[in-house]
Amino acid sequence: MKNFTEELGINGHLTIIKKMSTGEEEVLLDDPNIIVSGMGVGLSYLFSASGSNNILDYQIQKFQIGVSSTEVTVTSGVNELGGPLSSVEEYGLGSNLFLYQGPQIVDNSLINGRVFAEIPSSKMTRINENSVRYTLVLDEEAANGIQRGGVDRGINEIGMFMKNPTGAPNDNPILVCYRQFSDIVKTIDFSLIFRWTINF
Numbered sequence: 254m255k256n257f258t259e260e261l262g263i264n265g266h267l268t269i270i271k272k273m274s275t276g277e278e279e280v281l282l283d284d285p286n287i288i289v290s291g292m293g294v295g296l297s298y299l300f301s302a303s304g305s306n307n308i309l310d311y312q313i314q315k316f317q318i319g320v321s322s323t324e325v326t327v328t329s330g331v332n333e334l335g336g337p338l339s340s341v342e343e344y345g346l347g348s349n350l351f352l353y354q355g356p357q358i359v360d361n362s363l364i365n366g367r368v369f370a371e372i373p374s375s376k377m378t379r380i381n382e383n384s385v386r387y388t389l390v391l392d393e394e395a396a397n398g399i400q401r402g403g404v405d406r407g408i409n410e411i412g413m414f415m416k417n418p419t420g421a422p423n424d425n426p427i428l429v430c431y432r433q434f435s436d437i438v439k440t441i442d443f444s445l446i447f448r449w450t451i452n453f
Contacts, residue, residue, distance in 0.1 A: 263288050263453055267411075267432050270446040274393060282434050286449065289331045291358070292429040295418035305420030313377075313451065314416040315353065315369035315426050316389050318344075320399055320406040321433065331431050333359050334410050338396065341368060348395035358419070358427040369414060369426060380450065387413065389447040396439045407436025411447060 269282040298304025299311050321335030338344055341352050351371040356363040376388040389411070399406050410433045414426035430451065439445065 263292060263451070265430050265449060265451045267450075268448040269434065269437075270448070271437070271443050272446055273443045281437065282432075284432075286430050286432040287329065287331065288430050288451075289428055290329050291332060291415065291427040294358075295415040295427055295429060298418040298420075304418045307420065310415075310417040310420060310424075312416050313385075313387065313413050313429060314372050315414040315424075316372060316387075316447075317367070317369055317412050317414070318391070318396060318408050319410040319412075320401060320408060321410050322401065332428055333357065333364070334412050334428075334431070335433075336401070336410070337412075338368060338399065343396065343399055344368060344370060345392075345395040345397060349390075349392050350395055353424065355423055356421075356425050357414075358425050363425060367426075372413070384450055384452045387447075387449045387451070389413075389449065391439065391445040391447075393441050393444050395444075397441055399439070405438060407438040408445070409434055409436045413449060 265286040265288055267284060267286045271279045271281050295311060317334055317337045319334035319337040323335060344350055344352055353369045353371055356365045357367040372387055378386045380386050396408060412428045412431040415429045416426060417424040418427060419425055
């Protein structure tokens, strides 16, 4: 049986580019991503008029990166990253990211204290009538030297979030698309560009 987002024909594609400080670029990933059940949850709030009255709250407007210690079984049921970065410091105090810390909707519950990077409207591009490209950038100062248990860890997952579908007073994001990938140990020598296209 198809899930709600499959019935609507929603799918996505992610390209990850490593851009060196010298300007050289290398494509690290160019592959489809998973649209997860949170997209269906968010859209059900919209279609049933039971959530936010502000259409901007249904915008994909935040993202997280993570360092999952295990391979996530990637299905539409994924509702959080396996090892999301847990602090503003991990995202990088000197970076250009605008960060938000607050609750996240996970399985109809709220998990407090999650950190998200905001996606500026200038980084959202309508490709055609049915497709939007999000350009997420971890600059040279972002997400360097991440450790878990005193061991250097590579970034290996990313997710994008619908801003606030329930219409809570403060944003309560929900994961709507997810991708795990091979470890990338981030350093000051390069930035990472995630070009994520969602087709509605």
